[in-house]
Amino acid sequence: MDENVIESLIRWTDSGAVWRVTSRTASAVTISMYTCDGGEEVQRLQSTDPAVLAWLGDRTGNEVDDA
Numbered sequence: 001m002d003e004n005v006i007e008s009l010i011r012w013t014d015s016g017a018v019w020r021v022t023s024r025t026a027s028a029v030t031i032s033m034y035t036c037d038g039g040e041e042v043q044r045l046q047s048t049d050p051a052v053l054a055w056l057g058d059r060t061g062n063e064v065d066d067a
Contacts, residue, residue: 005047006055013062020061
């Protein structure tokens with residue numbers, strides 16, 4: 001399992017920053033990590049680990065939709 005990706009996303013969320021799935025296939029995902037206001041991309045993570053894909057599920061990011 002690619003714990004580094006999952007741990008990075010959890011730490012990113014805990015610090016109040018934003019991440020979004022920018023690309024997803026059945027076997028791979030690319031995630032963009034943004035500043036706390038969601039404005040500037042600062043890093044991208046990629047994974048083909050099935051555990052990371054399962055952990056993400058259908059999520060497209062960590063922002064709460066207030067709609």
